[in-house]
Structures are given as C-alpha cells and as structure tokens.
Amino acid sequence: MNQRSARVVRxxxxxxxxxxxxxxxxxxxxxxxxxxxxxxxAGVRVNQNVSRTSVRSNQTVNRNVTANRxxxxxxxxxxxxxxxxxxxxxxxxxxxxxxxVDYDRWGHPIARGVAxxxxxxxxxGTTVALLPSGCxxxxxxxxxYSQCGSGWYQPYYSGTTVQYVVVSAPR
Amino acid sequence: xxxxxxxxxxxxxxxxxxxPSVERSYAAGRDAPIDDRAIVTLARMTDFLKMLNTFRIxxxxxxxxxxxxxxxxQKNASNVMSVRLPDRLHAHVRGDDRDLEFxxxxxxxxxxxxxxxxxxxxxxxxTISRTLDAxxxxxxxxxxxxxxxxxxxxxxxxxxxxxxxHIGTSRIDGVECDHLAIxxxxxxxxxxxxxxxxxxxRKLVITTKNQPTQPxxxxxxxxxxxxxxxxxLFTFVPxxxxxxxxxxxxxxxxxxxxxx
Numbered sequence: 001m002n003q004r005s006a007r008v009v010r011x012x013x014x015x016x017x018x019x020x021x022x023x024x025x026x027x028x029x030x031x032x033x034x035x036x037x038x039x040x041x042a043g044v045r046v047n048q049n050v051s052r053t054s055v056r057s058n059q060t061v062n063r064n065v066t067a068n069r070x071x072x073x074x075x076x077x078x079x080x081x082x083x084x085x086x087x088x089x090x091x092x093x094x095x096x097x098x099x100x101v102d103y104d105r106w107g108h109p110i111a112r113g114v115a116x117x118x119x120x121x122x123x124x125g126t127t128v129a130l131l132p133s134g135c136x137x138x139x140x141x142x143x144x145y146s147q148c149g150s151g152w153y154q155p156y157y158s159g160t161t162v163q164y165v166v167v168s169a170p171r
Numbered sequence: 172x173x174x175x176x177x178x179x180x181x182x183x184x185x186x187x188x189x190x191p192s193v194e195r196s197y198a199a200g201r202d203a204p205i206d207d208r209a210i211v212t213l214a215r216m217t218d219f220l221k222m223l224n225t226f227r228i229x230x231x232x233x234x235x236x237x238x239x240x241x242x243x244x245q246k247n248a249s250n251v252m253s254v255r256l257p258d259r260l261h262a263h264v265r266g267d268d269r270d271l272e273f274x275x276x277x278x279x280x281x282x283x284x285x286x287x288x289x290x291x292x293x294x295x296x297x298t299i300s301r302t303l304d305a306x307x308x309x310x311x312x313x314x315x316x317x318x319x320x321x322x323x324x325x326x327x328x329x330x331x332x333x334x335x336x337h338i339g340t341s342r343i344d345g346v347e348c349d350h351l352a353i354x355x356x357x358x359x360x361x362x363x364x365x366x367x368x369x370x371x372x373r374k375l376v377i378t379t380k381n382q383p384t385q386p387x388x389x390x391x392x393x394x395x396x397x398x399x400x401x402x403x404l405f406t407f408v409p410x411x412x413x414x415x416x417x418x419x420x421x422x423x424x425x426x427x428x429x430x431x
Contacts, residue, residue: 049237051379051386054313055328055353055360056321061304070296070305107238137414144289144414155416157291159311160264160271160282162416 117151209335227398235386250315281407300324
C-alpha cells in the first residue's frame with residue numbers, strides 16, 4: 001500500500017481525547033472547561049478565561065462518568081480530530097489544537113480558512129473557527145463537508161461551537 | 172446542680188448521637204465556618220427539588236469572559252430548560268452569537284444550532300444526571316443550571332462545602348428569599364432561596380476563585396412546576412435543510428487556570 005496515497009489515516013483511539021481548548025469563539029452558554037488553557041504552546045494568545053457555570057468540579061464529574069463507564073460509550077461515533085496525517089513525514093497532529101485559533105484582543109478568532117485549502121498551504125488536520133466566504137455545504141457519503149473553492153473542510157461540534165477541519169477532497 | 176449538668180450533657184450527647192455524622196459538624200452556630208442555618212436552608216431547597224419530577228426553568232444569565240488580558244466583559248443568555256426526570260431534557264439556549272437547542276430522550280443527545288443549521292447526535296446514558304456528566308466530560312458542555320437539575324436528581328452537594336453563611340433576607344423579582352453564601356475550594360457561590368412553601372432557588376452567583384480576575388456567573392430563575400410538556404419536545408426532528416455533523420471528543424480539562 002502506498003502510504004503517501006493514503007493521505008489521511010483515520011484511527012480510532014478509544015483512550016485519546018482531543019483537547020480543543022480555547023477554540024470556542026463565544027460562549028455565554030456553558031463551556032466551562034474548554035475556553036481556558038491550551039495556550040501554552042502558541043505565541044500570542046488572548047486569555048480565554050471565563051467564569052464557571054457549575055459549582056461541581058470536573059473531578060467530581062469525571063469520577064461519576066468513570067464510575068458509570070459512560071466515558072467511552074460512543075467513542076467510535078465521535079469525530080476523532082486527532083488523526084494522523086501523512087505518517088511518512090511524521091507530522092503529528094495529535095496535540096492540542098491551538099495552532100490556528102488565536103484570538104484578537106477582544107476575543108474574536110483571527111484565523112480563517114482559505115478557499116484554496118491544502119493547495120494554499122493549509123495543512124490537513126488544521127482546524128479553523130471561520131470559513132472563507134463563498135463556501136457551500138456538500139454531503140458526500142453521509143458526511144457533511146464545506147467546499148470552499150478547491151479547499152475542503154469538515155465541520156464538527158467542539159462543545160457547542162462549530163469548527164472546521166481541513167480535509168482532502170472526498171471521493 | 173451536678174445532676175442537672177449531667178442530665179444536660181446526656182441530652183446533648185443523645186441529640187448529637189442521633190444526628191447524622193455529616194450534620195454534626197454543621198451544628199456549630201453562626202461563628203463557625205459552616206453556619207447551621209445556612210445548611211438547613213440549603214437542605215430545605217435540595218429536599219424540595221428532589222420531590223420535583225417535571226419542571227421548567229426559565230433563566231437569564233450573564234457570564235464574565237476575560238478579553239484584552241484582564242478585562243471582564245459580560246456575555247448574556249436566555250435559557251429555557253424543560254426537565255422530566257429521570258430521562259428527558261430539552262434546553263433552549265439563546266445567547267450572544269448563538270441559538271442552540273439540546274434534546275435528550277433517554278437514549279440520544281442532540282445539539283442543534285439554529286444559526287448554522289448543523290446538528291450532532293450522540294448516544295447518551297440512560298438518565299439526565301449521567302448524561303449531564305457525560306456531556307461535560309466528553310464535550311465540555313455544561314448545561315445551564317445543571318447543578319439544580321443534578322440536585323433534583325438527588326446529587327448531594329454538601330461534601331464540597333467548606334464554608335456557608337446565612338447572609339440575610341433578600342428579594343429577587345419581588346419574592347422574599349434567604350440569601351446564602353457558600354464556599355468551596357475553587358468557587359464561592361451564592362444562592363437566593365424562596366421563603367415559604369416552595370423553597371426554590373431564584374438566583375445563583377458563582378465566583379471562580381482560581382482565576383486571577385475572579386470572573387462571575389449570574390443567573391436569575393423562574394420556575395414552572397406544572398408545565399405542559401409534550402413528549403415530542405425531547406426528540407429531535409431535523410428541519411428540512413438541517414445538516415448532520417459530528418461531535419468531536421474534547422477533554423474535560425481540569426478547572427485550574429491554564430494561565431495563572
């Protein structure tokens with residue numbers, strides 16, 4: 001098998017969870033855990049701290065979920081954004097996805113996808129909070145994509161916020 | 172005299188022995204870190220909530236977010252939570268830049284964004300209580316006023332409390348309430364509990380202490396204890412143009428701040 005032709009290798013990793021911290025754009029609803037953190041890696045970041053909306057700690061919640069074995073109930077059905085991209089080049093996208101979700105000083109995301117997608121140098125697996133203009137939604141094989149020129153994105157819910165991961169064109 | 176003292180001691184000892192061990196530590200009075208009046212009032216509320224089966228909470232909430240490094244801005248939302256214990260939940264959250272509905276019918280949890288017209292569904296545990304926890308652990312989503320729903324579902328909150336005071340009587344939306352202030356390791360919270368036969372929480376304030384700016388969350392609540400709720404409310408039927416996408420698994424991060 002030509003590994004390079006398998007540009008996107010999707011693996012199910014039951015124990016692996018994505019830290020999509022700080023990806024959320026605006027959250028008056030209730031994303032406690034996600035907005036803070038994840039920022040140690042990137043350069044300029046806006047402090048995304050928010051107040052908690054629950055007095056129960058994450059430890060309590062996690063303990064309950066683990067005790068009830070609820071955590072992995074649907075692991076195979078959720079999108080694993082941490083996919084391996086072109087393993088020949090040893091690019092590891094299994095990391096906190098914060099390379100492209102910097103915010104301006106007033107809390108708006110400043111990274112936007114580009115219409116060219118991969119061709120324009122946006123790597124597969126990159127997540128953006130905003131699409132370029134002129135995209136259309138296309139469903140291929142039951143999966144929804146946003147096509148923006150020659151660039152393809154797969155929208156997904158990160159918490160209650162829709163994000164877009166750069167993917168190769170579906171066949 | 173000695174006999175009287177002895178008998179009094181015996182009485183006290185008997186009372187203490189009969190009280191559950193958890194309660195005993197609260198029976199220390201107003202100068203103690205945990206004021207018994209506060210705990211009794213809180214227990215009245217949680218006991219009342221546990222008796223509820225079907226209810227609807229309408230709330231207005233505001234939540235501090237930090238921008239420009241250390242400036243607090245308030246984000247607002249109007250939320251309607253329709254609950255039928257143990258396994259039905261519908262939430263409509265309309266806030267800044269978002270208009271979301273959640274549906275839970277005992278099997279599946281769906282989130283639907285009205286602006287984006289995207290929805291995602293995921294298998295959910297068999298009760299509201301477990302689903303609220305699982306949703307938070309898997310996706311980082313904390314439903315509005317989830318704490319009160321958890322209380323109604325029987326969750327005991329007392330073990331996390333390290334301090335509690337009865338501040339006084341207050342009025343929320345014109346309703347006389349007991350005002351309690353409660354301390355935990357990582358948050359302080361205040362709750363205003365209606366006086367009288369329906370000791371419902373009318374207001375909640377949470378102060379997040381482990382962040383330098385100590386952001387706050389404030390919610391005022393209106394309760395409907397006999398809402399007409401049709402079972403179809405809890406099952407999502409996609410609108411004609413809605414597109415299904417997936418949930419990503421996210422990490423339920425520790426509550427400690429990333430940028431202390």
